[in-house]
Amino acid sequence: MNTHTLVSEIDKQIARLREARDLLAGTVAVKRRGRPAGKPAATRKKRTLSPEARAKMAAAQKRRWAAYRKSQ
Template sequence: MDTANLIPELNKEIARLREARNLLAGTSSPKGAKASKKRTLSAEARARIAAAQKKRWAKARKNAA
């Protein structure tokens, strides 16, 4: 086997072994990082956060002047 054919053959073997591993592990595809659930805020919580941020900005402007 010459080196030009070696890398494609190795890639085929790696793919075959990964598929076998996934079958043995009980999955059909490799597991990736799970997307985290998006956490939503209530309107009341957003209003509290906005008010607190406005208060921080007002304090920063007051100290800067």
């Protein structure tokens, strides 16, 4: 046997022994299909507007509607 074959046989034996150990210890990892579950997305903080900014936006929208109605 050449070295490469010998190493691959040892690796196979190690894998079988690990599986047997996991079965005996009760820590069998069930292989699941598909992608592993990702981390849940962190909830982002809600952006808040100051009352002054909200009033400024409302006034600008009123001006837009007034210009639209004037053009009708």
